[in-house]
Amino acid sequence: MRDVTLAIAGSGGDGVITAGDFIVQAAARKGLNAFMLKSYGPQIRGGESSARIRISDRPLYSQGDFVDFLVVFSWKDLARFLDEIKLRKGAVVLYDEADKTPPEEFPIDAELGAELIPVPFKKMAAEEIKVPLTKNMVALGVIAELLHLPLDAIKDAVIKKFGKRKPEAAEVNIHAIDLGKKWVNDNLPKGTQIVLEAEGTDEPKLVMTGDDAVAFGALHAGVKVFAGYPITPASPILEFLSKWLPNFGGTVVQTEDEIAAISYAIGASWAGRQAMTASSGPGIALKQEALGLAGIAEIPLVVVNVQRVGPSTGIPSKSEQADLYQAVGGTPGDIPRVVLAPSDVEDNFQVAIEAFYLAEKYQIPVIILSDQFLGERSETIDEKVLFARKRVISRQLAKLNGGEYKRYKLTDTGVSPMTIPGMRGGQYITSGLEHLEDGRPTSSGTIHQVMSEKRARKLHLIAEESGFVRTYGDPEAELAILAWGSSKGAVREAVEAAAEQGLKVKAIVPQLIYPLPEKVLDEALQGVKRAVVIELSYGAQFYRFLRAYYDGLPAETYSYARGGANPLLVSEVLEQIQKYAQEA
Amino acid sequence: MEPVKLTAKDYKTSVPIVWCPGCGDFGVLNAMHQAAAELAIPPENLMVVSGIGCSSRIGGYVNAFGFNTIHGRALPIASGAKLARPEMTVWAAGGDGDGYSIGTNHFVHTIRRNSDLTYIVMDNNIYGLTKGQVSPTTPHGDVTKSTPMGNPDRPLNPLALALELGATFIAQGFSGNVKHLRDLIVQGTRHKGFALINVKSPCVTFRGRQEFTVVREHGVYLDESHDPSDWNQAHEVTQWSEKIPLGVIYKIEGVPTLDQVAADLQEKAREKQHFESTKDLLRIFH
Numbered sequence: 001m002r003d004v005t006l007a008i009a010g011s012g013g014d015g016v017i018t019a020g021d022f023i024v025q026a027a028a029r030k031g032l033n034a035f036m037l038k039s040y041g042p043q044i045r046g047g048e049s050s051a052r053i054r055i056s057d058r059p060l061y062s063q064g065d066f067v068d069f070l071v072v073f074s075w076k077d078l079a080r081f082l083d084e085i086k087l088r089k090g091a092v093v094l095y096d097e098a099d100k101t102p103p104e105e106f107p108i109d110a111e112l113g114a115e116l117i118p119v120p121f122k123k124m125a126a127e128e129i130k131v132p133l134t135k136n137m138v139a140l141g142v143i144a145e146l147l148h149l150p151l152d153a154i155k156d157a158v159i160k161k162f163g164k165r166k167p168e169a170a171e172v173n174i175h176a177i178d179l180g181k182k183w184v185n186d187n188l189p190k191g192t193q194i195v196l197e198a199e200g201t202d203e204p205k206l207v208m209t210g211d212d213a214v215a216f217g218a219l220h221a222g223v224k225v226f227a228g229y230p231i232t233p234a235s236p237i238l239e240f241l242s243k244w245l246p247n248f249g250g251t252v253v254q255t256e257d258e259i260a261a262i263s264y265a266i267g268a269s270w271a272g273r274q275a276m277t278a279s280s281g282p283g284i285a286l287k288q289e290a291l292g293l294a295g296i297a298e299i300p301l302v303v304v305n306v307q308r309v310g311p312s313t314g315i316p317s318k319s320e321q322a323d324l325y326q327a328v329g330g331t332p333g334d335i336p337r338v339v340l341a342p343s344d345v346e347d348n349f350q351v352a353i354e355a356f357y358l359a360e361k362y363q364i365p366v367i368i369l370s371d372q373f374l375g376e377r378s379e380t381i382d383e384k385v386l387f388a389r390k391r392v393i394s395r396q397l398a399k400l401n402g403g404e405y406k407r408y409k410l411t412d413t414g415v416s417p418m419t420i421p422g423m424r425g426g427q428y429i430t431s432g433l434e435h436l437e438d439g440r441p442t443s444s445g446t447i448h449q450v451m452s453e454k455r456a457r458k459l460h461l462i463a464e465e466s467g468f469v470r471t472y473g474d475p476e477a478e479l480a481i482l483a484w485g486s487s488k489g490a491v492r493e494a495v496e497a498a499a500e501q502g503l504k505v506k507a508i509v510p511q512l513i514y515p516l517p518e519k520v521l522d523e524a525l526q527g528v529k530r531a532v533v534i535e536l537s538y539g540a541q542f543y544r545f546l547r548a549y550y551d552g553l554p555a556e557t558y559s560y561a562r563g564g565a566n567p568l569l570v571s572e573v574l575e576q577i578q579k580y581a582q583e584a
Numbered sequence: 585m586e587p588v589k590l591t592a593k594d595y596k597t598s599v600p601i602v603w604c605p606g607c608g609d610f611g612v613l614n615a616m617h618q619a620a621a622e623l624a625i626p627p628e629n630l631m632v633v634s635g636i637g638c639s640s641r642i643g644g645y646v647n648a649f650g651f652n653t654i655h656g657r658a659l660p661i662a663s664g665a666k667l668a669r670p671e672m673t674v675w676a677a678g679g680d681g682d683g684y685s686i687g688t689n690h691f692v693h694t695i696r697r698n699s700d701l702t703y704i705v706m707d708n709n710i711y712g713l714t715k716g717q718v719s720p721t722t723p724h725g726d727v728t729k730s731t732p733m734g735n736p737d738r739p740l741n742p743l744a745l746a747l748e749l750g751a752t753f754i755a756q757g758f759s760g761n762v763k764h765l766r767d768l769i770v771q772g773t774r775h776k777g778f779a780l781i782n783v784k785s786p787c788v789t790f791r792g793r794q795e796f797t798v799v800r801e802h803g804v805y806l807d808e809s810h811d812p813s814d815w816n817q818a819h820e821v822t823q824w825s826e827k828i829p830l831g832v833i834y835k836i837e838g839v840p841t842l843d844q845v846a847a848d849l850q851e852k853a854r855e856k857q858h859f860e861s862t863k864d865l866l867r868i869f870h
Contacts, residue, residue, distance in 0.1 A: 028870075206869035220862040225668055227660075244865060246853035251667055251846040256693035260660040263653075263690075267664025270651060271631065271672070275664065293654050383866060421649045421665075421672050424628045429599060429644035431652035432636075440599050441644065441652075 003056035004147060004196045005064035007085050008139065010073030012046045015136030020051025021378070022140060022161075026153035027055045028207045028380045030200030035060045036378040037567070039084060040317050048077035050085065055149075057198035060379075061344070062489035065569045067091060069147065069194055070114075071139050073121065074099055079107040083566055087112050092194055094142060096135070098122040117188070124179055134176035141180020146188075148195045151181065206381045210348040210374035211236035213381075214304055215244075217352025218276050221393055223302075224250040225268035225275040227261040229283060232316040233372040234306040237278040258286040262303065266290060270299050270430060272420030274356055274393075278304035280372075281323045282312065288330040291365050293432045295335030298408070298416070298455070300359040300395060302352070307371035309564050319373035320564025321485055322537040324545055327367045328514045336455045338366040338462055339514035343470070343488035345379035349386060351511065357391040358465070362415055362458045369513065373486040373567055400425045406437040410450065414457030459515040468512035469520040472496075477504040478529040479581050480554075484513060484542055487534055487568050494573035503581040514549075522552045530556040532576050538563040590624055592617040599644040606793065608785030609639050609706050611759030616646055616675070616704070618762065619769035623673070631674045633662035635682035638713045639706035639785065642677050656687030663699040663842060670843035673773060674700070680707040684720040684740050691742075695749040695778050700841040702772040702779045705742065706759070708787035708795075716790040728790070744822040746780045747815070747834055753779035754818065754834040758799050759786070764830065771832060777841050784828065799828055806831035 006023075010016045020036050027034035035054045041047035054064040066088035072078045072095040078085070087093070089112050097118035108114055119142060125135035137158075144151050155174050162170035184192075208216070215237045218226070226245060228238035242252045255261040258279055265275035279287065284305045294301040307323045309315035327339045338358050342351035348370055355366040398405060398417035407428040409416045416437075419426025433441035434448045442448075470488070473495040483491040488509045495507045508524045510517060525531070531554050533543040540561035546553060560576050595617040603609050620630060627647045634643035636655035643650040653661045662676040683691055683705045694701070710728060711717040717730035721742070725734040746754050753775040757765035765783060772779030784803070786795030804827045811817055818834035840848075859865050 204870060206866060208869050212869075216862070216865070219865070225664060227664065244857075244859075244868075246846075246850045247857040247859050248862070249850055251850070253663075253667070253697075253842075255660065256689050259657060260690055260693070263657045263660035264664035264667070266653075267633065267651075267661035267666075268668035269664075270661070271649075271665035271668040273668035275668070289654055290657065297651075381869075386866075387863070419649075421631055421669055422628055424626070427627050427647055427649055429597070429650040429652065431644065431650075432654050433652060439644075 001068070001194060001196060002198050003054070003058060004069060004194060005052065005054040005067050006069035006071070006143065006147065007050055007052040007067045008071040009048070009050040009078040009081055009085065011077055012043065012049050014049070014073045015133065016049050016051050016073070019136040019140045020053050022154050022157045023053050023143070023149065024207055024378050024380070025157035026150055027200070028205040029153040029156060030150045031203045031205060032057055032198055032200040032380070033060045034380045035063060037063045038376055039081060041080060042317065048080045050081045052085065055196060055198065057200065061492045062570055063567055065571050069143070070094070071143060072096065073135070075101040075106055082107055087114055089113060090115070092117065092146070092192070094119050096121045117192070119183065124183065125176060128179055129172060129176050131172055134173060137173045137176035138180040141177035142184055144177065145181040145184040146193050148193065151177070206383055206386070207378055208345050208381055209236065209376060209378050210342070210345045210370055211306060211376065212240050213345050213348035214342070214352045214368060214370060215240035217349035218302065218356070219244060219248060221353045221356035222274050223276050223356070224273040225265060226250065226277070227253045227255050227264035228278050229255055229258045229261050231280045231283045233308055233375045234278045234280045234283070234304065236375070237304060237306070258283040259290060262287040262290040265301055266294050266299055269301055274300070274360065276302040276304065278306065280306050280308045281310045281314070281326065284323065284326060284330070289332070291337065292331035292333060292335045294365040295331065295337055295455070296333070296432055296434070297430050298363040300363050301365040302355045302359050302368065303365060304368045304370060306375040307369060315565050317372065318565040319371045319486065319567065320537065321371060321487065321535050322539065322541055322564065323369065324513070324537065324541040327369050328545060334452055336364055336459050337514065338364055338512070339369055340366060341369045341485040341511060341513050342374060343485055343509055343511065345374065345377065346381045346385060347511070348374055350389060353391050356393050358462060360393050360395045362462060363395070363418060364458055369485060371486050398423070398426060404438070407439045408435060408437045408451065408454070410437060410454055412457070413461055414454045463515040463517050464519065465512070468510060468517050469524060470509045470511065471506055471524050473499060473506035474504045475506060476527065477506040478527065479505045479577065480525060480528040480531045481505065481507045481573065481577065482531055482533045482546065483507060483509050483535065487536060490568040490570045490573050491534060493570045494577060497570065497574055498577045498581065503577055505577050505581055516550055518550060518552065521550065525552055525554065528554050530554055530558070530580050532558045532560055532580055534560045534568070534573060534576065536564040536568055537561055590621045592621045595620045595627060595647045597645055597647050601645060602641055603638060604789045606788040607638070608708060608759035608787065609642065611762050612639070612704065612706050612765065612783050612785055613642055613645050615757070615762045615765035615769055616642070618766040619773065620646065622766065622770050623773055625673050629672050631662070631665050631672055633658050633665060633674065633676050635678035635687060637679040637682045637711070639677065639679040640682055656682055657690065658682065659687060659690040659694040659699070659701070659703065662701050663694055663697070666700055667843055667846060670700070670847070675702045675704060675773070677704045677706070679712070680705060680709065680721045681711050681719045684742055692749055695746060695751045697842040698752055698777045698839050700777055700843055702769060702781065704769065704781045704783060706783050706785035707742070708785050708791060710787050710790045712787045712790055741822060742780070742782050743833060747818055747822055751780055751834070752777035752836050752839050753832070755779070755781045755832045756828070756830055757781055757783045758803055758830055759783055760796050760799060764805070768832065775835065776837065777839055802826060803828045803830045806833065
């Protein structure tokens with residue numbers, strides 16, 4: 001097989017995620033592509049957790065619908081992931097024989113004909129290594145041997161993790177891995193292997209999560225002040241920048257609340273430094289009033305929303321695409337804002353840079369709509385791709401010549417030269433009040449109209465910025481799938497699978513959601529007779545948004561929308577393609 | 585060439601003032617203009633960040649980088665600005681509703697971080713801009729538009745709260761004594777750290793002109809017998825019930841400020857990590 005999906009399920013203390021991380025890092029070292037999803041129960045410690053890893057030498061866009069290879073430390077824990085872990089027919093399942101659940105109670109569909117193999121993971125760790133906690137490493141050895149994963153690269157990753165500080169820990173773990181490998185050779189007949197036949201390029205790749213990528217992108221774009229408040233699943237952004245931003249002359253403040261976080265960012269940006277805040281749906285709701293302030297006061301600002309399942313507390317550890325309305329329509333009043341949607345881990349990095357580019361150039365708040373599915377997954381990335389696109393990020397500062405300075409001077413572009421503290425003669429009053437060109441407050445309806453038009457002019461220009469729509473598949477197709485954000489992965493893979501089946505379909509994925517790049521969408525939709533809008537929002541927010549904001553949809557436009565939590569499957573999308581392509 | 589001496593006039597703006605005739609806030613504004621001149625802060629190096637309310641309009645009335653923000657958020661916005669530009673002087677301003685009700689959380693944590701701001705609160709014991717509702721400092725029992733049967737709540741004591749939270753500079757002024765208030769603002773600005781200046785600034789429209797008389801009759805100017813570095817003495821002063829203390833109640837120096845801590849951390853990080861560029865940082869992803 002050139003493309004293997006494996007999963008490990010256990011309790012929080014089983015080291016499931018650690019084992020998964022090592023596998024992904026090993027793949028990266030070999031130049032293979034890997035994709036890992038982590039899944040947790042609600043407990044802080046000791047709850048169920050699973051790692052799902054897909055490895056291939058081909059580009060990977062999704063987590064893979066079916067699992068080929070499963071390691072179970074506890075059947076009870078696995079039972080909680082049945083929604084997410086669907087086995088392929090004939091999958092190999094290794095389970096810890098220490099779990100005494102009778103085979104007839106295994107939560108596995110007998111019709112799948114899975115090959116069930118008991119392994120003494122716990123026993124080997126406890127009795128031979130004398131460290132029960134190493135059972136994940138024993139399992140790693142077993143997995144590596146059965147899949148023919150690069151053992152040397154796994155060991156390298158282990159050594160790197162424990163580094164110079166704990167050489168004895170590295171040694172114990174490597175011993176455990178070797179023990180797992182030996183167990184396979186001593187106990188399993190040859191041919192049990194699901195051999196991964198993917199050859200790596202041997203050009204090492206980077207491993208990044210989406211949250212780290214967006215934070216790293218912001219750092220690369222020159223963020224100087226980041227303020228945030230802990231919230232799942234956005235906290236890793238706060239943690240990443242806390243660790244690395246000071247080295248680059250910036251500051252992170254973990255504020256008292258979500259409102260303070262966006263307020264710090266607004267203050268810092270107004271005073272002349274690039275600033276950002278990040279949160280998830282509930283926190284973004286709290287920030288809305290301040291976001292409106294940044295809009296009317298025309299202050300550059302980047303706000304990341306790592307969406308989770310809502311409403312209210314929802315399912316904090318899982319993903320959904322239902323904060324679109326909040327992004328395009330939140331805050332009182334008609335306030336210009338930009339909404340960008342990254343669609344994979346690398347894109348999180350790029351979008352962070354685009355966000356600063358647009359925010360600074362147009363003096364506008366930019367919302368990045370990431371989600372848990374992007375934020376918490378790990379992907380391998382090509383270093384070369386990361387810095388391929390160059391953006392000049394700069395704010396248009398006023399040239400003061402002693403005359404009267406008008407902060408909100410009416411211009412053709414809607415962008416007025418800004419001053420920042422320290423610029424002599426550049427003083428003005430900034431406010432959330434409607435204002436005249438010089439910033440003085442006004443209650444005039446006429447001025448309000450003129451200023452609303454001025455602010456909206458920026459949106460027309462932003463919609464014409466290039467490079468914000470991706471298309472995949474057959475350019476001549478009469479059927480198009482419209483999707484956004486993290487749905488891109490399954491959609492892209494489904495479009496490729498459909499092509500192999502001889503179905504003509506294309507996918508259109510805008511990265512810029514608001515303002516919609518209408519001209520580019522028009523071009524992409526040329527010749528398209530039917531479209532299906534696919535999303536993870538029960539209320540079909542993207543479909544309804546397109547209906548409301550875009551006139552270019554084909555007359556036959558359908559919606560496939562469901563609530564989030566379970567990632568979009570390739571098979572789900574493919575079903576839609578088959579349904580509508582066959583009507584051709 | 586001698587630098588031009590700045591006067592209070594240099595800090596006035598052409599923004600029309602919306603306050604009622606006789607409003608206490610005029611005295612505060614005058615004191616701010618005079619203090620800025622006394623401190624000789626170039627207007628372009630001064631930021632005045634206010635919240636929402638009658639008094640928060642003050643952000644537009646000082647020739648500076650003024651920012652009339654949103655309700656209750658003057659302190660975090662001012663703190664973000666100071667963090668971004670530590671070389672600038674930042675004044676935050678607002679009313680009792682803005683600072684001690686909707687913005688209380690920020691009041692608490694700005695003090696905790698010792699953000700280097702001078703926070704001038706025009707405390708008039710009422711919501712004026714919304715035309716006369718009870719505020720967090722309205723005395724118990726007072727009839728207001730939203731408490732027709734008398735204020736059922738006990739008032740908040742901002743001075744005691746600030747002291748308990750570890751504020752490094754606490755003063756109280758009176759808008760009827762501009763010179764004294766000017767001196768407090770000057771001292772608060774020179775103080776390295778968070779300086780609270782609570783100003784008795786009567787609302788003549790919704791509380792009546794007699795509020796000025798109340799402060800004049802009950803106000804006690806702290807003299808040399810009060811040692812502002814003595815926490816216990818300061819505490820006692822904040823507990824006065826009949827008399828109204830005026831002057832610097834508490835002051836300690838040497839507590840690190842938010843921007844100093846940030847600068848130290850940057851230095852430490854560079855020593856330890858010394859990444860020259862974001863490309864260098866790529867190695868953490870290998």
